[in-house]
Every structure is written in C-alpha cells, then in structure tokens.
Amino acid sequence: MRRLLPTSLCALLVSGAAASPASVTIHNRTTDVLRGVYLSPATEDSWGPDRASENVHIKGRLTIALPGPGCHWDVRVLLGNRPAEQLFRNRDLCRSPLVTVDGRTRRFDRGRDAPRWN
Numbered sequence: 001m002r003r004l005l006p007t008s009l010c011a012l013l014v015s016g017a018a019a020s021p022a023s024v025t026i027h028n029r030t031t032d033v034l035r036g037v038y039l040s041p042a043t044e045d046s047w048g049p050d051r052a053s054e055n056v057h058i059k060g061r062l063t064i065a066l067p068g069p070g071c072h073w074d075v076r077v078l079l080g081n082r083p084a085e086q087l088f089r090n091r092d093l094c095r096s097p098l099v100t101v102d103g104r105t106r107r108f109d110r111g112r113d114a115p116r117w118n
Helices: 004-017
Strands: 023-028 034-041 061-065 072-079 084-092 098-101 107-109
Touching: 023 034, 023 072, 034 061, 072 098, 084 098
Parallel strands: 023 098
Antiparallel strands: 023 061, 034 072, 072 084, 084 107
C-alpha cells in the first residue's frame, strides 16, 4: 500500500500537467490601455467576440476564461485609442498561460496591413 500511494500521486500530477488551461492572463506592459482581447484556437480562421470584460490599464492584468479546450491559441490584443494591435500566434498556453503585451512584437495598422482573420 505504501508503494501504491506515491505511484498514484505521481500519475495524478503528470496527467494534471498535460491538461488544458482554463484561463489566460493578459499582462499589460505597454504605455497604452488595452481595449480588446480576442482568442482563437490556432487552427481556426476567425477571432470570435471580444473576451475582455474591461479595459486593461497600464501595468494591469486581466484573467480571461478560455472559450474551449486545447493548448495552442492565437491571441489578438487591441492597443489604446489608435488602430493598432498586437498578435501572438500559436501560443502554447499549457506551457505558460500568461501573455505579456509589451509592444515589441509585430504591430500594424488594421486598415493598412490587415490579418487574414476577421
């Protein structure tokens, strides 16, 4: 019985580590207020609705429930009052359910360089 308990506990921990995350946390490290967050499975071509329940203030965080299972997600964040956004494609949220918006990854004007998604 003593050997069975540690083995069962290890199996439970290993299976829990591979489970899909229930949420993602968006951390704003820009000088803009974040005004929209869209999530899409990496295999889909549409964003769906804005998942942010509120704006994410400078240095703020917002935790959002994922709309479905899976590890690999595309994340789209709308920045400030200008037509700019930051995309994170094929993010493994099982490995790290934190997305830090820092303004350093590819940004573009939606009217000039639109992504393939709606």
